[in-house]
Amino acid sequence: MTGAQTVELVAGPNVLAGTIAVSDRSSFWGYEANLRTNLCCQCRCFTDLIAGFRALGLDEDLHINEQLTVLRAPGGTFNVSDQFNVHNRFYGGQIGTITQYQLGRWNFDFITKLAIGNTRQTVDIAGSTIINDPRTGVSQNVGGLLAQRSNIGHYSRNVFGFVPEVNLNVGYQLTDHCRLYLGYNFMYWTNVVRPGNQIDPVINTAQLPPPQPGGPARPAFTFRGSDFWAQGINFGLEFRY
Numbered sequence: 001m002t003g004a005q006t007v008e009l010v011a012g013p014n015v016l017a018g019t020i021a022v023s024d025r026s027s028f029w030g031y032e033a034n035l036r037t038n039l040c041c042q043c044r045c046f047t048d049l050i051a052g053f054r055a056l057g058l059d060e061d062l063h064i065n066e067q068l069t070v071l072r073a074p075g076g077t078f079n080v081s082d083q084f085n086v087h088n089r090f091y092g093g094q095i096g097t098i099t100q101y102q103l104g105r106w107n108f109d110f111i112t113k114l115a116i117g118n119t120r121q122t123v124d125i126a127g128s129t130i131i132n133d134p135r136t137g138v139s140q141n142v143g144g145l146l147a148q149r150s151n152i153g154h155y156s157r158n159v160f161g162f163v164p165e166v167n168l169n170v171g172y173q174l175t176d177h178c179r180l181y182l183g184y185n186f187m188y189w190t191n192v193v194r195p196g197n198q199i200d201p202v203i204n205t206a207q208l209p210p211p212q213p214g215g216p217a218r219p220a221f222t223f224r225g226s227d228f229w230a231q232g233i234n235f236g237l238e239f240r241y
Contacts (some may be wrong), residue, residue, distance in 0.1 A: 003029075006102070010066065013029075024061060027058070028056075029057050029080055035050065035200045040061070043158075047099045049096070050095070053094065054092055054093075059085075060085075064146065065080070066078070077122045079129055080128075080129050080143040081127060082145055082146045082147040084147070085125075086121070086123050086195050087117065087120075091117050091118055091120075097206075106171070107215070108171075115162070116161075116162055119161075119192060120157075122154070123156070127145070127146070129209040131210075146201075148208075149207065159183075161192075162190050163187065163188065163190075169234075178237065184232075184234075186229070189230075190227050192226060193224070200218060204216055
């Protein structure tokens with residue numbers, strides 16, 4: 001380990017033939033339950049207070065796989081795999097307001113929410129290297145490139161989190177009980193873990209399979225939190241009786 005930046009050869013003429021595949025997956029979901037009461041009501045406008053419970057989940061995976069073939073004698077192949085999986089779970093109390101303005105059959109909603117609670121962060125790191133050596137046969141080793149014995153494992157912690165949200169909706173009253181609406185939503189979630197942030201770019205090459213003694217235990221694991229935001233368009237049909 002020199003401490004300087006370097007590169008890894010994946011393919012080169014008469015030396016190495018190989019491919020590298022990077023895949024990622026992201027899943028975001030949530031649910032809430034609220035009580036609602038009126039704060040003020042005018043001819044064309046009213047404002048309600050809501051308070052309740054909110055839960056959110058953010059699951060993301062980052063997988064890196066390398067297939068390498070040595071072109072020089074005696075040859076051989078390497079299958080290197082690094083996996084970084086993260087899970088975030090938020091549970092907390094929520095408070096907010098709903099304001100609606102009525103203009104004929106048109107209505108306009110402005111919804112604000114703020115949830116405060118606990119975020120459970122979980123990180124799972126795994127890595128492996130399968131070596132097919134024509135002289136010694138096939139061997140499977142713990143550790144890939146970015147995931148080594150020094151950072152492979154299961155890690156979790158609890159942190160304090162805030163989740164503000166804003167909704168803007170425009171609706172049209174089709175009947176006295178049925179409304180069609182279209183809107184915009186923005187949400188911000190503090191203190192989550194993302195898979196890319198959990199990668200330590202400093203590598204002790206002596207640890208690469210097959211490992212050799214010497215050098216620091218790097219890559220190392222340290223929780224690296226960040227913020228997450230999401231926005232989107234929503235539409236639907238609302239029925240009230």
